[in-house]
Amino acid sequence: xxxxxxxxxxxxxxxxxxxxxxxxxxxxxxxxxxxxxxxxxxxxxxxxxxxxxxxxxxxxxxxxxxxxxxxxxxxxxxxxxxxxxxxxxxxxxxxxxxxxxxxxxxxxxxxxxxxxxxxxxxxxxxxxxxxxxxxxxxxxxxxxxxxxxxxxxxxxxxxxxxxxxxxxxxxxxxxxxxxxxxxxxxxxxxxxxxxxxxxxxxxxxxxxxxxxxxxxxxxxxxxxxxxxxxxxxxxxxxxxxxxxxxxxxxxxxxxxxxxxxxxxxxxxxxxxxxxxxxxxxxxxxxxxxxxxxxxxxxxxxxxxxxxxxxxxxxxxxxxxxx
Amino acid sequence: xxxxxxxxxxxxxxxxxxxxxxxxxxxxxxxxxxxxxxxxxxxxxxxxxxxxxxxxxxxxxxxxxxxxxxxxxxxxxxxxxxxxxxxxxxxxxxxxxxxxxxxxxxxxxxxxxxxxxxxxxxxxxxxxxxxxxxxxxxxxxxxxxxxxxxxxxxxxxxxxxxxxxxxxxxxxxxxxxxxxxxxxxxxxxxxxxxxxxxxxxxxxxxxxxxxxxxxxxxxxxxxxxxxxxxxxxxxxxxxxxxxxxxxxxxxx
Numbered sequence: 001x002x003x004x005x006x007x008x009x010x011x012x013x014x015x016x017x018x019x020x021x022x023x024x025x026x027x028x029x030x031x032x033x034x035x036x037x038x039x040x041x042x043x044x045x046x047x048x049x050x051x052x053x054x055x056x057x058x059x060x061x062x063x064x065x066x067x068x069x070x071x072x073x074x075x076x077x078x079x080x081x082x083x084x085x086x087x088x089x090x091x092x093x094x095x096x097x098x099x100x101x102x103x104x105x106x107x108x109x110x111x112x113x114x115x116x117x118x119x120x121x122x123x124x125x126x127x128x129x130x131x132x133x134x135x136x137x138x139x140x141x142x143x144x145x146x147x148x149x150x151x152x153x154x155x156x157x158x159x160x161x162x163x164x165x166x167x168x169x170x171x172x173x174x175x176x177x178x179x180x181x182x183x184x185x186x187x188x189x190x191x192x193x194x195x196x197x198x199x200x201x202x203x204x205x206x207x208x209x210x211x212x213x214x215x216x217x218x219x220x221x222x223x224x225x226x227x228x229x230x231x232x233x234x235x236x237x238x239x240x241x242x243x244x245x246x247x248x249x250x251x252x253x254x255x256x257x258x259x260x261x262x263x264x265x266x267x268x269x270x271x272x273x274x275x276x277x278x279x280x281x282x283x284x285x286x287x288x289x290x291x292x293x294x295x296x297x298x299x300x301x302x303x304x305x306x307x308x309x310x311x312x313x314x315x316x317x318x319x320x321x322x
Numbered sequence: 323x324x325x326x327x328x329x330x331x332x333x334x335x336x337x338x339x340x341x342x343x344x345x346x347x348x349x350x351x352x353x354x355x356x357x358x359x360x361x362x363x364x365x366x367x368x369x370x371x372x373x374x375x376x377x378x379x380x381x382x383x384x385x386x387x388x389x390x391x392x393x394x395x396x397x398x399x400x401x402x403x404x405x406x407x408x409x410x411x412x413x414x415x416x417x418x419x420x421x422x423x424x425x426x427x428x429x430x431x432x433x434x435x436x437x438x439x440x441x442x443x444x445x446x447x448x449x450x451x452x453x454x455x456x457x458x459x460x461x462x463x464x465x466x467x468x469x470x471x472x473x474x475x476x477x478x479x480x481x482x483x484x485x486x487x488x489x490x491x492x493x494x495x496x497x498x499x500x501x502x503x504x505x506x507x508x509x510x511x512x513x514x515x516x517x518x519x520x521x522x523x524x525x526x527x528x529x530x531x532x533x534x535x536x537x538x539x540x541x542x543x544x545x546x547x548x549x550x551x552x553x554x555x556x557x558x559x560x561x562x563x564x565x566x567x568x569x570x571x572x573x574x
Contacts, residue, residue: 003456004449006422006466011442188430189439195416195427202414205376207402207431207488216437 011186020265021175028168036163041275042170043231048255048267049174049181050224055253056262057185058217059197060109063118063249064125065225067105070244071128072098072226077145077239078138085151087169087234091227098226099219106218110211122246129244144240148233159235166235173231174268177224181264184220193217197262258300327390329354329522330375330406330492335384337370337546344370345381346546352492352522359525359533362543363566368526371543372494376408377401389491403432405491409481409498411526417470421461421480424469425452428487451487459483459513475506479513492522499532511535534558542566 027038047069054060075097076090083089108120132139139145152158157165184190192213195203200210233239242248251274259270277296281289330352337345344367352358362368373379375386377398385394388406396404416424426443429451430436456462459479464472469480482498499510514536517523527533533540534554541551544566550557557563 002449002462003422003426003452003465004444004446006420007426007442007444007449010423011444183441184439186442187439188426188435188443189437191423191427191430191443192436194419194423198416198419199414201378201398202410202416204398205402205408205410206428206484207399207407208427208436209397209399213436 017265020268024171024175028164028171032162032164035167037275037279039163039167039170039235041271042167042174043228043235044252044255044275045268045271046170046174046177046231047225047228047252048259048270049178049264050221050228050267051252051256052261052264052267053181053185053221053224054217055256056264056266057190057193057197058214058221059200060214060218061114061117062109062121063246063253064121064123065221065252066244066246066248067121067125067128068098068102068222068225069229069232069248069252070125070132071101071222072229073233073239073243074132074139074145074229075226076230076233077148080148080150080234081145085149086155087150087153090150090234091173091230094226094230094233095223096226098229099223101226102219102222103215105222106215109218110214122249125244125246125249129241132241132244139239139241142241144238145233146238148237148239150234150237159237163235170231170235173227177227178264178268181224185264189213189216254297258297326354328352328387329356329389330524331387331390332375333385333387335371335374335386336382337374337379338382344546345374347384348543348546348548349384350541350548350551352524354522355519356522356524357536357538358523359527359537359540360543361527361530361533361540362549366543367546368543370546372408372496372526375494376406402488405488406494407485407488407490407492408494409485409496411496411500413477413481415469415477415480415484418468420466421456421469421472421483422452422465424480424484425455425461425465425487428484429455432488455483455487458516459486460509473506475502475509478502478506478510482510482513486517490521492524493517494524494526496526497528498525499527499529 051062051065054062072094076094079090079093105124108124109117133141135141150159153165153169159165192203192208195206195208196210196213204210229243232243255270255274256267257270258273259266259268277293278289281292285292328351332348332350335345335348336343348371360368370379374381377396381394385392387393388401388404393401393404426448429448430443433448435448453462456465459482461476461480461483464476469477472480478498482495485493495514498514499507502510511532525533525536537554539551540554540557542549542557542563549562549566550560552560
């Protein structure tokens with residue numbers, strides 16, 4: 001086995017991956033009823049994928065990732081009201097806006113320990129939340145951004161009540177951005193991030209410019225989070241302050257931890273588990289669903305994800321390494 | 323000036339941590355293609371000196387020159403890019419990556435592909451170089467294994483190989499054979515002996531057998547300052563060196 005063949009094998013698609021995407025797209029044709037939930041799952045999955053890019057690959061822990069989600073949501077909402085209702089244009093604007101915010105704040109997370117990063121990212125999100133609250137003429141403040149009328153997708157498909165168009169839109173964006181992320185983490189750039197996460201000093205001793213790579217990764221992840229925020233704003237036609245709330249940052253971190261950090265599918269697996277649990281628990285015990293969610297998380301932490309998932313993920317990961 | 327340009331040089335290099343002088347006015351020359359060893363008792367400041375050379379620490383005073391060019395203010399990765407590469411004494415390899423990935427990282431960075439994001443790690447030039455380096459250091463058979471599952475001797479060879487993958491002008495070897503079982507030791511000595519003649523090698527080592535086998539010149543660092551420098555024969559005969567170093571080694 002020489003290096004050329006081994007490197008090629010590293011980038012190959014595995015069967016379970018292909019099956020997963022076929023099922024996800026197949027769900028578009030399922031009878032109406034669950035597409036609103038599926039849309040929420042796709043958006044949360046994209047948001048968690050974004051966090052995985054910095055936490056799982058670059059090793060930057062964040063408790064304020066909602067800053068970029070919220071920035072994307074407000075950018076898409078305001079752009080829709082002021083410029084054009086076309087969702088694709090709004091999505092691009094949101095990605096650029098959140099990416100720019102990521103680039104600007106990336107300098108804050110370059111140095112320091114994990115604890116410093118937790119505090120700094122948390123603080124950035126808090127500041128942004130207050131800014132949004134203090135600018136009601138732009139954001140609607142505590143009342144939320146109202147009067148957003150999102151145009152048809154690609155000028156053709158109207159967003160319907162059952163969420164089928166919404167799910168198709170969110171899933172397509174998730175898929176495209178997932179493909180891009182998959183490419184990025186297997187690229188030379190991605191390999192250098194992997195090395196930085198394990199040991200930044202060692203990576204520098206191998207000639208990796210650590211700071212520049214971290215800035216690029218953080219900016220990319222922020223742009224992804226902005227896309228997720230824009231999808232939420234456009235498919236619900238509404239933006240409220242909770243897009244920037246701490247709860248959202250905490251939820252996405254939980255989602256990613258449930259699904260597993262550092263293998264790209266963790267965000268998707270976590271989003272499916274988190275949203276379905278939330279859906280089941282909140283319909284069976286509307287007042288206590290958070291209680292059961294908490295119990296589940298404690299069990300997950302004690303028993304371990306691999307055993308709880310019946311080794312499914314382990315199997316998946318083994319196949320991914322082959 | 324008729325003095326030839328050195329491969330690596332320090333001029334009046336000093337590092338103070340508060341009141342502690344860890345490196346004291348060290349002026350040191352490593353000639354092109356040299357086989358040079360740096361020895362000194364524990365706490366002599368060898369590690370601080372390496373960190374100053376590689377840019378992990380910045381000096382309180384003095385300069386570092388690489389091929390005559392002042393690199394004192396450059397970051398570690400910029401020095402690597404100019405051909406000053408080190409190995410690590412304690413194993414700091416990426417445990418869950420494979421030797422293939424580790425070597426591809428170093429070769430990729432050298433080929434300027436580190437910012438490439440749109441295609442997988444690979445390509446003919448990179449794969450060929452990885453294969454060459456792997457063959458040179460006896461790693462061809464283990465390229466796809468997790469690094470932390472390799473025999474320790476292979477891990478030490480990978481440590482040297484990944485530094486070598488940068489095609490260095492100056493290679494700093496920090497105790498390359500430390501902790502390696504006797505059976506695997508010869509592979510490492512052979513690999514070091516087979517390094518190309520145009521690479522200047524500075525060996526930082528405790529093992530006197532290895533030092534006297536390998537080095538054409540030896541510098542002795544004591545309490546942060548250069549005590550003396552000379553050929554192995556001169557160092558072996560130097561009574562001050564015996565007193566501070568060899569004497570200590572004989573007792574300990």
